[in-house]
Amino acid sequence: MKKITPIFLIFLLSIISCSEDNDDNVSQITTTFNFSHNWDGTPVTNSDFNAIKFTNANGEQLSIERLRYLVSKITFTTNNAEKLVLNGYNLVDVTNNQNLSFSSSTLIPIGSYSDVTFTFGFNNEDNSGNYEDLNSTSWFVPAMLGGGYHYMQFDGKFLNTSDTEQGFNYHAIRAADNPGDNPTFPQDTFFNVSLGEVIISNNATFNIEMNIAEWFKNPNTWDLNVLNQMLMPNSDAQIMMFENGQNVFSLKSIDQ
Amino acid sequence: MKPWKLHIICLFIVCFSCENETIEQYIATPSPLEIPKLFKDNILAPIIPVDNPQTEQGVTLGKKLFFDPILSIDNSISCADCHAPENAFSDSDRFSDGVDGIFGNRNSMPLFNLAWNYDEKFFWDGNTFSLEHQAFVPVSDPIEMKSSWVNVEQKLQQDPEYPNLFEQAFGTSKIDSTLITKAIAQFERTLISSNSKFDKFLLGETTLTNQELNGFNIFMDEARGDCFHCHGSDKNPLWTDNIFHNNGLDETFSDLGLGAVTGDPADNGKFKSPSLRNLAFTAPYMHDGRFATLEEVINHYSEGLKNSSTIDPLMKKVSEGGVNLSENDKTDLKAFLLSLSDYEFINDSNFKQE
Numbered sequence: 222m223k224k225i226t227p228i229f230l231i232f233l234l235s236i237i238s239c240s241e242d243n244d245d246n247v248s249q250i251t252t253t254f255n256f257s258h259n260w261d262g263t264p265v266t267n268s269d270f271n272a273i274k275f276t277n278a279n280g281e282q283l284s285i286e287r288l289r290y291l292v293s294k295i296t297f298t299t300n301n302a303e304k305l306v307l308n309g310y311n312l313v314d315v316t317n318n319q320n321l322s323f324s325s326s327t328l329i330p331i332g333s334y335s336d337v338t339f340t341f342g343f344n345n346e347d348n349s350g351n352y353e354d355l356n357s358t359s360w361f362v363p364a365m366l367g368g369g370y371h372y373m374q375f376d377g378k379f380l381n382t383s384d385t386e387q388g389f390n391y392h393a394i395r396a397a398d399n400p401g402d403n404p405t406f407p408q409d410t411f412f413n414v415s416l417g418e419v420i421i422s423n424n425a426t427f428n429i430e431m432n433i434a435e436w437f438k439n440p441n442t443w444d445l446n447v448l449n450q451m452l453m454p455n456s457d458a459q460i461m462m463f464e465n466g467q468n469v470f471s472l473k474s475i476d477q
Numbered sequence: 478m479k480p481w482k483l484h485i486i487c488l489f490i491v492c493f494s495c496e497n498e499t500i501e502q503y504i505a506t507p508s509p510l511e512i513p514k515l516f517k518d519n520i521l522a523p524i525i526p527v528d529n530p531q532t533e534q535g536v537t538l539g540k541k542l543f544f545d546p547i548l549s550i551d552n553s554i555s556c557a558d559c560h561a562p563e564n565a566f567s568d569s570d571r572f573s574d575g576v577d578g579i580f581g582n583r584n585s586m587p588l589f590n591l592a593w594n595y596d597e598k599f600f601w602d603g604n605t606f607s608l609e610h611q612a613f614v615p616v617s618d619p620i621e622m623k624s625s626w627v628n629v630e631q632k633l634q635q636d637p638e639y640p641n642l643f644e645q646a647f648g649t650s651k652i653d654s655t656l657i658t659k660a661i662a663q664f665e666r667t668l669i670s671s672n673s674k675f676d677k678f679l680l681g682e683t684t685l686t687n688q689e690l691n692g693f694n695i696f697m698d699e700a701r702g703d704c705f706h707c708h709g710s711d712k713n714p715l716w717t718d719n720i721f722h723n724n725g726l727d728e729t730f731s732d733l734g735l736g737a738v739t740g741d742p743a744d745n746g747k748f749k750s751p752s753l754r755n756l757a758f759t760a761p762y763m764h765d766g767r768f769a770t771l772e773e774v775i776n777h778y779s780e781g782l783k784n785s786s787t788i789d790p791l792m793k794k795v796s797e798g799g800v801n802l803s804e805n806d807k808t809d810l811k812a813f814l815l816s817l818s819d820y821e822f823i824n825d826s827n828f829k830q831e
Contacts, residue, residue, distance in 0.1 A: 271743035271787075286790055351712075357520040357595060361712040363697035363705060376790040388790030390699075400698075450793050451700045 249328035253426040254295065254339075256313045256321050257473070258288075261434045267318050273380060277437035281445045283379035283389070285433070288315040290373035290393075291360070293347055294340040294413075297329055297421075305329055310343070312360065333420045337427070341393075341466060342372025342411040348395060366397045366453060367404045372411060373462075375436065379445045389449040391436060393466070396459035407456050410463040416472040423477040435469040436462070503648025505532035510592060513671035515679060515714045523592030523666070529609060529659045531666060534646040539664030541642065542657060544830040547632055549576050549622035556615065556661070559585040562828050565755035565819075566668060571766035575621040582732065584766035587759045589670040589822065590752065594719050601748045601764040602734045603721060608665055612658035626654040633657070670754050670822040671714065678816070679711055685816060692813025695806050702778075702802070702810055706791050707750045716754050716817060721747040722789040725782035725799075726763060734764065736787075746787050757818035771814060775807050 258265040260275050265285070273284045293310035307325035314320050342348070348369035355361065355370050362369050375391035395411065397404040416427065437443035441461045452458040508531045510523055525531060542548065546555040559573040560566040566588035572580040583601050591599075591608055598604075599611040615621040616629060633639040633652045640650035647656050675693075677683040685693070695702040697710060709716035721735040723746040730736075736745030748764040762768040768777065780798035782788070793800050802810065822828070 351519065353519060353521050356712040357593075359706060359709065359713060359718045361705075361710055363699075363710065365694060365697060378790055385796070386784075386786070388788070388792060388795065390790060451703075453699045 248330050250331055250421060250424045251324060252295075252307065252329055252421075252424070253322060253324045254292075254311070255426060255428045256292070256323075256431065257428065258315060258431045258433055261432060265315075265433060267316055270316065273378065273386070275434070277379075277434060277445070278439075278442050279437065279444050281379045281381075283377050283445065284386075285375070285377045286316075287374060287376040288433070289313060290375075290431075291342050291355075291370065292323070292339050293343050294338075295323075295325065296336075296338045297334045298336045298338070300333055300335050302335075310347075312355065312358070329421060329425075331421050331423070333418075335418055337416040337419055338413045339416075340411055340413055341470070342395075343370055344411050345395065345409065348411070362394045362453070365400045365402075365404065367395055367406060369395055375433075379449070382446055387445075387449060389445050390452060391462070392453050393462045394453055394459060396456040396463070397454070398456050400454050408460060408463075410459050412463060412466055414470045419475060421477065426476040428473040428476070430471050430473045431469055432471070433469075436465050439465060439468055441465055505534040505646055505648070507531070508533040508536055510666060510669065513669065513676075513714070515671060515676055516593070519712055519714060520593065521595065524595060524597060525592065525666070526607070526609065529662060531663050532646060534642070535660050535663040536667055538639075538642045538646045539660035539662065540828075542661050543664050547636070548616050548624060548629055548657075550624040550628065551576055554622060557830065559615075559621075560588050562825075563758065563823055565589060565670070565758040565823055566828075567759045569760065571761050573621075575618070576623045577620070579620040581620060583764050584761060586751065587755060588665055589668045589754065590715055591668065592666040593715050596719060598719070598749070602738050603749060604738045608662040609655075609658045612661040612665075613654065629657065630654060668822075668828060670819040672821040673754060673819040674816040675813075676714065676819070679714075686812065688809045688812040689816045690813075691806075692809035692811065692816075695802070695810045696813055701800055701806060703791065703793055703800070704753075707789075708753050715752060717750045717752040719749060721749050722791070723747045723785065723787045724778075725784070725788050725792045725795060726767070726777070728783045728785050730785075732765065743787060746785060747789075753814055754817045755819055755822065757815050758823055771811050772807070775802070775810055779807065 270285050273282050275283050275285065277283060290313050291310060292313060295307040297305040299305070305327070307327040309323075309325050311320050311323035352370070360370050362371060371392055371394055373391070373393040376389065378386045378388050381387045393410065395409070396407050398407055399405050416429070441464055443461070443465065448455070448458050510525070510531055512523070543556045546552045548555060553576050559568045561568065564587070568585035571584060572582065573585050574580050586601060597607050599606075599608065605611045605614060616624050617626060630652050639652060643652050643656055644650040646660055674683060674685070678685050696704045707718050707720070707722055709718070721744065727746065730746040733745045735747040736742060738744070756762075756771060760769060760771075762771070762774050768774045778799050779802040782792055782795045782799045784795050788795060
C-alpha cells in the first residue's frame, strides 16, 4: 500500500470523528415549564390588571397591578430516589408578560419519575447567594430581614370598608423576626410544589397553573382590611402566605 | 507531479477557499467602559449596542459635541447648558430654556450610569428607546436647540476640525446625524458615578455616621421609608429601578407622563424613578422640579401623598398622607441620601469642557 493511503484514512477519520453521533442524545430530552394564571378558574393575564375585577374569599373586591414570583430547583426524582435538578431559576413576571415559559439547559433522561417538584422562592441555601439579574430587577430583601430575595411580589388595590381603593403589597419572603443585625427565622416559608408522578417519553412541556385566588383563601381567609401593607417584617403574615401557598399551584397538563 | 502531491494541493485549495475574504475596515481604538466593582459584583453588565462600541476617538468626539453649541440653530446652547457637570449633568433651574428663551415643562434629567438602563427607555416618560435615539431629540426640538439635522450636518461638515474627528472615530469624514448621536451616546456612557461616600462604605473604605446608618435603615425598612422597592439598595448601586411609577404627587394630572406615551390610562401620572445618587447636586426634584429641597421631597412621602386612580400600591398609608416619619427619622434619612452623592464624579476633568 502506498504511503498516501494511510494519510487519507487518518484525514477521513478526523473529519468523521467530528460529527455528532445521532444516538448520543436519543434518551435525553428537554423540558419546558409554562406558567399560566387564573382566578378560581377564570384565566388571568396582564390585560386583566389595573381594574377592580376580582373578589377574594373574604369578599373584598380587588385589582392586580403587579405580579411576579420566583421558581427554582425544578427537580425530577427517579424511581430510585435519585434527584435530577434542572439548572437555573425563573422569575415569572406576569406584569410584563415575561418568563412565563422556562426551559433549562439541563437534559433529562426519558423514563418514569416518582415526582417532579419545584421550589416557590429560594430554599435557604440558594437564598443566601448573590444574583446579578435579580439585584438588577430590585428583587432583593433588606439585610435587616435576613437579606436574600423576594419569593413573590403581588401588588394591587382593594376596596376597603370605606369603599375606597387602598393599596396592598402581598410580598412573600423568608419569614423573619427581630429585624436588625441579627434577625431570627421562626420557620421556613419557601415551599416545594409537587407535580406528581410522570412518565417522560419525549421532549416535555409542563403546563402549570397558579390560582391567584388561593393566596387569599385556604386555610387562612385573608382580610385585606387588616393585612395589606408592610407585610415583609410581619412574620405571622409570612407564615400565613406560606400556608395559603400550598394549594396555589397545580399541574394542568404535560405535552410530549 | 506525483498523484498524492496533487491530492494534497487540492485539499489545501478546498480548505482555504472556505475562508472569508478579508475586507479592510477602519477600527478606532477600543475603549471599553471601566465597570466599578460594586456594579460588577452586583448587577448585570451595561448595555453597549453592537453597532456602537466604545472607542477612544468616539468618546473624544462625543464629548466635544456635547459641549459644543454648534448643535443649536444659532450656536447659542449646547447639551451641557441643560446638563451641567456640576449638577451631575442636570439643570439647577426647574425648567430649562431653549434657544428662544422658551421653557420646557419638565426638569432636566441628570446623566450618569445610563448604560445600565436595561430597558433603554429614556426621558421622564420613557418615550424614546436607546441612548442614541435620545440624543436625536433635543437638537431638533423646537423649544430646545430648534435646529435641523441637515443644518447641523452641514455646519459640522464645514467645520475645520470635525470631519477629521469623525474620520478618526468612524472611518469616514462624511458626517451624518447617526454618527453624531453615536458619538454623543459613547461619551454619555462614560459618565459613570460610583464613588459616593456610601459606595466607599460598602467597599470598606470609610465609615458612616450613626445618622447616615440610621437613615439607611429607614430607607430599607418597609414600615418606614420603604424606598428600596423602587430606588435600589446596597445590592443595586444604580439607586433606581428605571421603572415608571405614580408616586402620589397629584390627584389629577396636567402631565400624563407614561400614559401619554402608551395611551393606557392605567399609566397616567407615571414617571421614571430617578436615581438617588447625586441628590446634593440635582435639585430641584421630581419630573417637574416642584420640590426645591430634599426636605420637601421627604415630607411629600411622609405626609403629602395624594390619592389617584393610578397611584402605585407601594405608596404606604395614602389616606394618612404617608408613613408619617418622625422628625429625627426625616433628618437621618436625608443624611443617608446625601451620602449617595459623588463629588469625584462632578469634579472629574474627563467630564468637563476642556
